[in-house]
Amino acid sequence: MDNQQEKVKQLISLREKARLGGGEKRIASQHEKGKYTARERIAMLLDEGSFEEFDMFVQHRCTNFGISDTQYLGDGVVTGYGTIDNRLVYIYAQDFTVFGGALSESMAMKICKVMDQAMKMGAPVIGLNDSGGARIQESVNALAGYAEIFQRNILASGVIPQISAIFGPCAGGAVYSPALTDFTIMSEGTSYMFVTGPKVVKSVTGETVTQEQLGGAKVHASKSGVSHFVSETEEDGLLVIRKLLSYLPQNNLEDAPLSICTDAVDRLEDALNEIIPDNPNKPYDVTDIIKGIVDNGEYLESQKLYAPNIVTCFARFNGQSVGIIANQPKYLAGVLDINASRKAARFVRFCDAFNIPIVTLVDVPGFLPGTAQEYGGIIIHGAKLLFAYGEATVPKVTVILRKSYGGAYCVMSSKHLRGDINYSWPSGEIAVMGASGAIEVLYSKDIAKIENPEEKAAFIAEKEAEYKDAFANPYEAAKYGYVDDVIEPRNTRFRIIRALQSLATKKLVNPAKKHSNIPL
Numbered sequence: 001m002d003n004q005q006e007k008v009k010q011l012i013s014l015r016e017k018a019r020l021g022g023g024e025k026r027i028a029s030q031h032e033k034g035k036y037t038a039r040e041r042i043a044m045l046l047d048e049g050s051f052e053e054f055d056m057f058v059q060h061r062c063t064n065f066g067i068s069d070t071q072y073l074g075d076g077v078v079t080g081y082g083t084i085d086n087r088l089v090y091i092y093a094q095d096f097t098v099f100g101g102a103l104s105e106s107m108a109m110k111i112c113k114v115m116d117q118a119m120k121m122g123a124p125v126i127g128l129n130d131s132g133g134a135r136i137q138e139s140v141n142a143l144a145g146y147a148e149i150f151q152r153n154i155l156a157s158g159v160i161p162q163i164s165a166i167f168g169p170c171a172g173g174a175v176y177s178p179a180l181t182d183f184t185i186m187s188e189g190t191s192y193m194f195v196t197g198p199k200v201v202k203s204v205t206g207e208t209v210t211q212e213q214l215g216g217a218k219v220h221a222s223k224s225g226v227s228h229f230v231s232e233t234e235e236d237g238l239l240v241i242r243k244l245l246s247y248l249p250q251n252n253l254e255d256a257p258l259s260i261c262t263d264a265v266d267r268l269e270d271a272l273n274e275i276i277p278d279n280p281n282k283p284y285d286v287t288d289i290i291k292g293i294v295d296n297g298e299y300l301e302s303q304k305l306y307a308p309n310i311v312t313c314f315a316r317f318n319g320q321s322v323g324i325i326a327n328q329p330k331y332l333a334g335v336l337d338i339n340a341s342r343k344a345a346r347f348v349r350f351c352d353a354f355n356i357p358i359v360t361l362v363d364v365p366g367f368l369p370g371t372a373q374e375y376g377g378i379i380i381h382g383a384k385l386l387f388a389y390g391e392a393t394v395p396k397v398t399v400i401l402r403k404s405y406g407g408a409y410c411v412m413s414s415k416h417l418r419g420d421i422n423y424s425w426p427s428g429e430i431a432v433m434g435a436s437g438a439i440e441v442l443y444s445k446d447i448a449k450i451e452n453p454e455e456k457a458a459f460i461a462e463k464e465a466e467y468k469d470a471f472a473n474p475y476e477a478a479k480y481g482y483v484d485d486v487i488e489p490r491n492t493r494f495r496i497i498r499a500l501q502s503l504a505t506k507k508l509v510n511p512a513k514k515h516s517n518i519p520l
């Protein structure tokens with residue numbers, strides 16, 4: 001090549017070639033499946049024109065199975081950095097048009113490079129997964145590549161936000177990178193995750209199951225809890241990533257960005273004074289309360305379909321990001337069970353790791369009793385939530401809306417677990433257990449002695465009424481300072497904003513240690 005212009009032309013043509021990935025035929029096939037290519041996804045996700053690509057000329061180095069001549073510039077992943085809402089993010093997107101996005105040693109090297117850069121710069125890393133797993137021809141080098149990625153996921157955990165989207169297959173050990181990240185988004189109908197696919201399942205267990213049934217988006221959103229968000233389309237999934245990041249800081253040393261609040265700080269929400277039903281066994285929807293108190297009624301719910309008896313979501317108060325954990329009386333009376341405990345514990349720990357204050361809305365009848373829960377280890381799983389709250393050092397504001405019974409009272413960000421500001425609505429019921437259970441325990445011998453059923457019922461009703469008078473209120477707890485104030489429901493937004501403002505300079509450090517031993 002004799003002049004510079006020729007060299008520039010060569011560069012342009014190489015770039016064009018790289019941008020075609022596995023070629024037009026495979027791109028068309030990707031589109032036919034209702035999927036976008038890696039580059040299309042990146043373009044949709046990032047701020048327009050912000051993408052800077054790394055390693056476009058990397059090629060695989062495998063000589064097995066005669067693939068040394070089957071080369072695609074950039075290999076099976078597109079990597080680089082760009083911005084989302086003008087904030088730096090690092091990204092990798094597996095390119096299904098190249099060897100089905102299957103991971104090679106070179107691909108792993110590219111992915112690790114962006115992860116290392118993200119750590120140095122203190123910026124989130126986003127992985128868009130669409131891959132046939134380990135590249136079979138590369139054998140152990142592909143496995144080594146995965147392990148290198150896992151190691152980086154682990155070291156980055158709690159330092160920078162890590163987000164995974166699954167927009168195609170994600171099978172075998174490959175699933176463990178998304179599992180190690182903070183949030184996973186799956187697109188409906190086009191994505192699936194499993195450790196072993198349907199064929200292996202059939203041969204090992206005899207079970208016949210489709211990919212969708214085994215590891216589709218809905219399954220992981222509702223049954224396993226592996227995915228945090230389900231999107232109908234890839235576009236929606238990418239929008240979820242943008243929205244999610246808007247609530248998060250860039251890293252664990254920063255605070256989440258402040259938004260301009262367009263909702264009145266002192267807005268009174270009169271409807272909240274009437275939202276709690278008179279009958280304590282009647283449910284209501286706690287998301288109506290969330291909508292009523294947060295900025296503009298907007299929130300982003302994580303794991304909406306999993307353990308719906310507890311709500312975990314991001315929202316803002318006066319422009320400040322918070323994580324909200326709320327028992328949901330609409331499902332299972334808002335009881336704490338294994339799944340709810342695990343879900344909320346992970347959310348609390350995420351918020352704490354990334355300096356996001358925690359607001360807890362309590363209406364919980366207790367832990368779910370029974371053999372299924374005990375055999376499943378509710379003790380250990382409930383302890384996770386207890387541990388997470390007790391370990392968290394971010395500002396913690398708690399509002400007891402109605403029931404707060406037994407161990408669940410202690411767990412749900414109580415004063416005793418270093419809750420900073422704990423309020424109760426006048427409808428708060430804070431006691432060891434509900435009236436009927438308590439009377440059963442305290443008066444079982446007296447009840448047994450009464451033979452006439454009507455007299456028995458009257459006795460129980462009388463004792464229950466006595467108990468409710470004494471304990472089904474927030475003032476017993478307020479008497480001891482376990483709640484800082486009993487507040488009028490319609491003032492809740494204002495009181496929480498005030499509380500958060502007062503806690504802005506909170507400093508609390510746990511004892512030095514290598515790490516805690518959370519009951520995993």
Ligand code: HXC
Nearest residue numbers: 099100102131132133134135136143146169171172173174
């Ligand atoms: C190399 C692969 C590949 C792989 C797919 N391809 N998977 N190449 N290694 N693992 C190639 C195909 O040869 C094909 O190449 C192209 O990708 C597209 O694949 P198709 O089969 O034509 O596509 P589709 O019909 O959509 O099926 C996609 C698929 C299927 C379901 C992912 O390809 C598949 O089952 N692949 C194997 C999945 C798997 O078992 N992976 C190993 C998991 S275990 P051409 O040239 O025709 O375009 C694992 C261990 C990781 O990953 C451990 C980490 C610790």
